[in-house]
Amino acid sequence: MTESDEELWSAGMEVVQRLGEHGHEAYLVGGCVRDRLLGRPLHDVDIATSALPEEVMAAFDRTIPTGLQHGTVTVMFGGRPFEVTTYRTESGYTDARRPDKVAFVRDIREDLARRDFTFNAMAAGLNGEWIDPFGGRNDLAEGIVRCVGEARERFGEDALRMVRAIRFAAGFGFRVALSVWRGIRSQGPRLRQVAMERIGSEWDKMMEGADPARACSLFGRSGLLLHLKEPLPPAVMAGLQVSGPAAGIRPLLEIADTDVRWIAWLAGTGAHPEDAARFCKALKFSGKRETRIAKSLSFHRAMPERGADVRRAFLTATLDFGRAAALDWLSMKVEGAKYQKWLDELPAAKAAQLAVRGDELVRHAGMPAGPWVSHLLRHLLEETAFGRLANEKNALLRAAETYIVQTKK
Structure with missing residues (x-):
């Protein structure tokens, strides 16, 4: 735990103490408790309390009523925000995501009983007090993902929990309890009620997590991808069982950028760029990410594995798809030094980097603008890329004259 983690934990405990001074019970709960036991960084600290929302607001100088209908108040304390939520029970999940009814209760154990997994159903109080009614600490020690109570019921309440089970298993290096697998098999069809944005967000977290390859493998084995609101491209589905990266591509864990991990994984499935674009659309990724991944x-796919003019293929692909795509590909490669050298030596990767503009070519040729301009610019790009022409204005104009004469023959 870092010093900042300790400060965040201590500040959360001060909120707990303040509530206690006002006659209310309170504990740190959920992910922060789990992550502290695992020695992982703390991103935020949530607090559960017996106090009603109006009682929480009365106990602190600065509060924000962020979710009063669900008992949540954001408390600003020590310059940090803390979500403080009244102990509650939930019932009626007609949309397979959110409870239809919330009831406030006075017992922390009732509140913990509504949570998803045992290691998320623990509470930490003042003076080292721990409340762990479902064996979460033991499951953390054994490295297992297990639901609070019946997995079938937990997944029936919130279908996204099935995806989260896989994310936790891959992210923590845990195994999935047999009861959880059975619950997933039983409740899998309910995932059709979950928005694709939520699926995409969870899968994105898996891809940027500690073991993205295992996460994708578990996701495929679970059968959940057969029950999405929008179907994934058949080529991607067929490639889900691929056990390793494409030839010459580094393992996903060795790639820092999440989008490049997606590119490498899709390459391993054998997906085409059109499949990748459909995949990104289905998961509701931004247009910018979709373009980057597909390009x-x-x-x-434009790069030959062997037996061809690799330098020519690399430079042509860079002109076709851009320097950014080349850099993404290089960051995936096991051996990329020679390619990096070629990229560094490239005088221009796009027409805008040439020492002559399209309108200058039009004036120099004394011809009306038309498709010939883009064809000529591409020709000049290739000539400079392959070292046959200097990226210098007069040289480019002379080469343009020759090109125009030859194309008129």
């Missing part, structure tokens, strides 16, 4: 996958 970089196009770059990968």
